Amino acid sequence: MALLKSFLILPRRCGLLLSSSSYWYYHYHSRSTFLVPPKIRITARPLSQQIQSVQRSKPLSTSLSSVSKYSTCSSDGNDFLRLSDQQLMDQCEMSTFKSSGPGGQHRNKRESAVRLKHLPTGTIAQAAEDRSQHKNRASALARLRTLLALKVRKNVDIDAYSPPQELLQILPAKSTIRGSDCGSQIGPNNPKFALGMQALLDLIFAVEGSISDAAKLLGLSTGALSRLILSDDSLRMAVNELRTSKGMKPLK
Amino acid sequence: MKLSFIRASSSSTLPIFLKWHKTPLSTNCRRPIFSSRISSTPTSSKPQIPLFLRPPTYSASFSELRKWQDWAQSLANSVGSTFVDSDNGPEASLLCRELKWLIEDAVEDHSLFPPMGTQNNDRPIRLRTSLEELYLLWKQRIEERKPFQYIVGCEHWRDLVLCVQEGVLIPRPETEMVVDLVAGAVSENEGLREGLWADLGTGSGAIAIGIGRILGSCGRVIATDLSPVAVMAASFNVQRYGLQGKIEVRQGSWFEPLKDVEGKLAGLVSNPPYIPSNHISGLQAEVGRHEPRLALDGGVNGMDYLLHLCNKVSSMLKPGGYFAFETNGEKQCKDLVEYLENDYEGSFCNVNIVSDFAGIQRFVTGFYRRAI
Numbered sequence: 328m329a330l331l332k333s334f335l336i337l338p339r340r341c342g343l344l345l346s347s348s349s350y351w352y353y354h355y356h357s358r359s360t361f362l363v364p365p366k367i368r369i370t371a372r373p374l375s376q377q378i379q380s381v382q383r384s385k386p387l388s389t390s391l392s393s394v395s396k397y398s399t400c401s402s403d404g405n406d407f408l409r410l411s412d413q414q415l416m417d418q419c420e421m422s423t424f425k426s427s428g429p430g431g432q433h434r435n436k437r438e439s440a441v442r443l444k445h446l447p448t449g450t451i452a453q454a455a456e457d458r459s460q461h462k463n464r465a466s467a468l469a470r471l472r473t474l475l476a477l478k479v480r481k482n483v484d485i486d487a488y489s490p491p492q493e494l495l496q497i498l499p500a501k502s503t504i505r506g507s508d509c510g511s512q513i514g515p516n517n518p519k520f521a522l523g524m525q526a527l528l529d530l531i532f533a534v535e536g537s538i539s540d541a542a543k544l545l546g547l548s549t550g551a552l553s554r555l556i557l558s559d560d561s562l563r564m565a566v567n568e569l570r571t572s573k574g575m576k577p578l579k
Numbered sequence: 580m581k582l583s584f585i586r587a588s589s590s591s592t593l594p595i596f597l598k599w600h601k602t603p604l605s606t607n608c609r610r611p612i613f614s615s616r617i618s619s620t621p622t623s624s625k626p627q628i629p630l631f632l633r634p635p636t637y638s639a640s641f642s643e644l645r646k647w648q649d650w651a652q653s654l655a656n657s658v659g660s661t662f663v664d665s666d667n668g669p670e671a672s673l674l675c676r677e678l679k680w681l682i683e684d685a686v687e688d689h690s691l692f693p694p695m696g697t698q699n700n701d702r703p704i705r706l707r708t709s710l711e712e713l714y715l716l717w718k719q720r721i722e723e724r725k726p727f728q729y730i731v732g733c734e735h736w737r738d739l740v741l742c743v744q745e746g747v748l749i750p751r752p753e754t755e756m757v758v759d760l761v762a763g764a765v766s767e768n769e770g771l772r773e774g775l776w777a778d779l780g781t782g783s784g785a786i787a788i789g790i791g792r793i794l795g796s797c798g799r800v801i802a803t804d805l806s807p808v809a810v811m812a813a814s815f816n817v818q819r820y821g822l823q824g825k826i827e828v829r830q831g832s833w834f835e836p837l838k839d840v841e842g843k844l845a846g847l848v849s850n851p852p853y854i855p856s857n858h859i860s861g862l863q864a865e866v867g868r869h870e871p872r873l874a875l876d877g878g879v880n881g882m883d884y885l886l887h888l889c890n891k892v893s894s895m896l897k898p899g900g901y902f903a904f905e906t907n908g909e910k911q912c913k914d915l916v917e918y919l920e921n922d923y924e925g926s927f928c929n930v931n932i933v934s935d936f937a938g939i940q941r942f943v944t945g946f947y948r949r950a951i
Contacts, residue, residue, distance in 0.1 A: 421936055428667055429908055430937055431753050432854055432875050435726050435865045436669050439735075439752055441936075458680055459735035460752040460936070 497523030503546035629732030746808035774845025784813030
């Protein structure tokens, strides 16, 4: 845990570090610096209106030792969505919302809301709708996976592009590059959708928001890919955010 | 799945539970005026069936139910921040959320209420209790400050829904973590996973059931409580989760019912009463007025039972055995650790203080000697 806490480093520093790996992050809050790979320049606007729970981690002073710890971990630890629930939870700081007073037996206010802060990225997910803290924790974790899929971008080499299996699984059956071994199409309600959505966003960011370019690489018509994007609210909003920032029309 | 068991068995106990609700209410009176004390303490020796498990044998029209909801909502809103100001109780927004949960438990088919669109407004909505009772229940919630969990008869705790009633401590979210602590201790230790555990002062049986579900196939739990109502509620909950073969509920004070397993326990956990006596009168009304003092009052400095547990834990655990106790906070945690280290020097190892989700030092854990 102490090691993970050392990940809370200044974004600028974070960017310098991460540019050496194939990952880059951007943060959705207005104050934040957007970090982009050298090839693609975007000025994405904050997504904070749609993802209310996201906010940037508060900057902590960092030291050389924590920097080296980060780079050691970043070589194998950045595929957050592939982690098990427990592993992902281990990377999070969990807190309940109101902690005034002594708590425990003193208190009966049914504040079962849960707030998870993913320390490596500063992503925050929360859930309050359920009656048990345990269930809220599960909802917050599922929400965190979606947020990470929307937030963490991987560089994609367009010239040698081959879609990963997770992405193939969320494509409709009519895709010409989708083999029959992919099984039936995975929809937005399936927990595995987040992984495919992440890979799809990686591609769409790499082709700078062009749906027709992305569709070609996925063996789909532009219309079919648009329908897939529109089938999930958070995916649609992430794509439209990018397109708007590039002066393109949003998908409807 | 497991609910079907209880639905089948609930019919036999239902009439007893409903008996005390048959207050002489005029049926056409929507907002009956009550005396200062609305509810009486049930003396039934059978467990109360929580609202969500009762059969939907009542019904009301949409507009009747809507009228009740509007009334309940405005009653909740009229509270504003007065409860918060007086004793750090719930604010109106929290009460409105509880009202939503009450509807969830009382209405058979939530898709009908509140309805989508305006169709089916004349269709009767099936309820698990009468409309009159719903008025009474919400009055009790607001005017008597009766805890919401006693109103609906259950508390959602971890992934469990535990039945509670007056006389049984409502399990707290903080306590959910005791199960996680035990899960950590047993994960790499087969001796603990397949061993005999005890949960002292089990109340609703929450910790015992939580632990019972993570132990191995040979693991067993004995849950004890002095209060007959708690023993009844815990037994009911154990049965509801089909754990009769794994968890035994015994009535008695602390270690008294455990004489036959002295020195044989793999683990011992407890959330004993730990509130200092002079704090009881200042408690939030839901807690102080309604929850059992027996489960809250820990004596002058709140440490009476925690110390009692510490004094006996070494004679109950086998070498390598694990313990976890919930406390009132940082001071009690530190005092307890100091006590164990001074008065029982060398008896325990890896004695730790663990914070709850709100960051308050809440639990003391450790092992009796080293694992052999």
